[in-house]
Amino acid sequence: MSYAGDLSPQEAWAKLEDGAILVDVRTEGEWAHIGIPDTNETDNDPLFIQWNLTGGIPNARFVEQLKQQAPEEPGTELVFLCRSGARSIAAAIAATEAGFTSYNVLEGFEGGPDRYGERTVNGWKNRGLPTNLGKH
Template sequence: MTAPIEPRPAQGYAGDLTPQQAWDLLAAEPGAVLVDVRTEGEWRTIGVPDVASLDKATVFTQWVTGDGRPNPGFLAELEAAGVPTDQPVVFLCRSGQRSIGAARLATSAGYGPAYNVLEGFEGPVGPFGARDQAGWKVRELPHTAYAEPTR
């Protein structure tokens, strides 16, 4: 039996998870969903988390658009993607900052528990300007190139 996943406490959402805790939660909870809230440009150029080995698909919806504007359709896109309101929802961005806002908004709209992934997909900028110190990719969690969704 695995140890329970204990998120770091947070205000306005269920809490913060390390990338490994997020993976473990997604693996342990059949209804849990991973939502990548980075921009389409980030998905295309940096790659995306791969949860296929868990028989899941990542939901892609931008928290902000490529020009930095808030995505007014964010909640509608979660609903359209079939994100359940009564299951864990794990939000991921580049460094774990934008996904806090997404987790808070989702919580206020009745989703959840909603979590933020600390460190995000790439983590913060390191001492030499690269994002190679932390994050989903550095922790060697599954990731792949972005594939255009089929319509």
């Protein structure tokens, strides 16, 4: 594994409570229409940096934007979140290569689809972790 590890949504929340910073790598449309994690109960606000731009175009400035927004303090851990846990793996790898300690949130914000294609099975939102719907 080329990043620090995978975390369940509950383990990710515990990391945030211990001072890690959440990095949501979904698109602006996902943040606006599906919702965002609410980290008000932790010491750090989440960072919002798209891994892919709208239309699926890769964000060529992702690492640059991460370096601009994430603290460079030694020991700072970053926890990456996307819709289902796929883009966040790629982002965690890129961040690790840039020198950050990076984790991936398994299941993502929305989780996997049920047998009807609805994302109601698991994930940050469906496990009852704090969210703000339709905001960013």
